[in-house]
Amino acid sequence: SPGNKISYSNRGMTLEDDLNETNAYYLEKGLAVIHKKPTPVQIVHVDYPKRSTAVIKEAYFRQASTTDYNGICNGKYIDFEAKETKSPTSFPLKNIHDHQIDHMKQIIKHKGIAFVIIRFSQSEEIFLLEAEYLFQFWDRMKRGGRKSITKQEIETHGHPIELGWAPRIDYLKIIRTLYSF
Amino acid sequence: SPGNKISYSNRGMTLEDDLNETNAYYLEKGLAVIHKKPTPVQIVHVDYPKRSTAVIKEAYFRQASTTDYNGICNGKYIDFEAKETKSPTSFPLKNIHDHQIDHMKQIIKHKGIAFVIIRFSQSEEIFLLEAEYLFQFWDRMKRGGRKSITKQEIETHGHPIELGWAPRIDYLKIIRTLYSF
Ligand SMILES: [Mg+2]
Numbered sequence: 001s002p003g004n005k006i007s008y009s010n011r012g013m014t015l016e017d018d019l020n021e022t023n024a025y026y027l028e029k030g031l032a033v034i035h036k037k038p039t040p041v042q043i044v045h046v047d048y049p050k051r052s053t054a055v056i057k058e059a060y061f062r063q064a065s066t067t068d069y070n071g072i073c074n075g076k077y078i079d080f081e082a083k084e085t086k087s088p089t090s091f092p093l094k095n096i097h098d099h100q101i102d103h104m105k106q107i108i109k110h111k112g113i114a115f116v117i118i119r120f121s122q123s124e125e126i127f128l129l130e131a132e133y134l135f136q137f138w139d140r141m142k143r144g145g146r147k148s149i150t151k152q153e154i155e156t157h158g159h160p161i162e163l164g165w166a167p168r169i170d171y172l173k174i175i176r177t178l179y180s181f
Numbered sequence: 182s183p184g185n186k187i188s189y190s191n192r193g194m195t196l197e198d199d200l201n202e203t204n205a206y207y208l209e210k211g212l213a214v215i216h217k218k219p220t221p222v223q224i225v226h227v228d229y230p231k232r233s234t235a236v237i238k239e240a241y242f243r244q245a246s247t248t249d250y251n252g253i254c255n256g257k258y259i260d261f262e263a264k265e266t267k268s269p270t271s272f273p274l275k276n277i278h279d280h281q282i283d284h285m286k287q288i289i290k291h292k293g294i295a296f297v298i299i300r301f302s303q304s305e306e307i308f309l310l311e312a313e314y315l316f317q318f319w320d321r322m323k324r325g326g327r328k329s330i331t332k333q334e335i336e337t338h339g340h341p342i343e344l345g346w347a348p349r350i351d352y353l354k355i356i357r358t359l360y361s362f
């Protein structure tokens with residue numbers, strides 16, 4: 001019933017929070033070992049008031065050279081990026097960086113599984129789009145085409161993920177079906 | 182000849198530097214996609230003098246919940262920790278944390294490859310020790326036994342890695358031989 005539908009409204013949680021909970025669930029159940037990588041930070045100055053409590057006093061955010069999440073499930077290497085967009089009709093490709101595309105291409109070349117999880121925050125819809133399709137839209141942009149993937153294209157080539165309780169965002173189910181493992 | 186022997190002396194490089202160069206070499210040659218994870222940092226306060234140059238003004242080092250390096254080579258998930266010790270005769274297990282052992286056990290369970298790279302800084306010797314052996318010595322400690330792995334035990338069960346030019350620390354060669362891929 002609509003009353004049981006899980007919604008982002010008033011939960012105060014981000015896509016990242018939900019993916020972290022999902023990964024914690026997978027880990028606890030022994031289903032997969034997938035972690036978010038720490039935010040890359042360039043540390044410039046550290047104070048050592050005591051040896052045990054170093055305080056970073058000056059640091060800067062660095063651009064990630066890879067995707068945010070990776071790990072293993074049943075012998076398969078898994079690698080993905082998660083992105084939210086406020087646009088109701090398309091996913092802007094400026095959310096992805098060149099080196100992240102390069103990284104995902106390398107992963108595919110080494111027989112890993114790479115994809116992106118896209119959340120449309122207005123409609124609260126979540127999709128998994130395999131990297132192979134992302135590359136096609138990326139290449140279209142590089143050839144001078146549109147700088148985004150339309151929502152309809154994502155609906156056509158991607159896979160919707162319903163928000164659940166546990167796991168919240170069951171992307172593994174989709175991947176295990178797609179790759180038969 | 183001894184004159185050609187590569188040494189850490191006066192190079193001013195750490196084990197981590199050498200592993201980063203090794204991984205950059207593997208990536209460039211298409212041999213593997215293995216990265217060091219960023220140092221985990223708990224960010225407390227960020228200043229935004231301009232939108233483009235956020236400055237982290239207060240942050241703290243967090244303990245890593247996984248190992249430092251992971252990635253993929255030819256379909257195989259690879260995961261390892263790198264540690265240096267100044268002790269000439271043994272590797273103190275206090276260098277490893279409980280959750281890192283738990284993490285490596287999960288990786289093995291999921292058919293990944295996990296190991297530790299240990300450098301004895303005094304003798305400049307580097308060894309690769311598979312996680313399965315690390316677990317045995319860890320369990321010995323937990324049963325009240327010695328809190329370190331002797332260098333002789335590492336020589337018996339581990340694999341020496343010669344320092345080279347490119348790649349500097351060719352751990353992949355050992356792993357590909359051990360696991361036949
Ligand atoms: Mg990111």
Ligand SMILES: [Mg+2]
Pocket residue numbers: 245248249262263
């Ligand atoms: Mg470490």
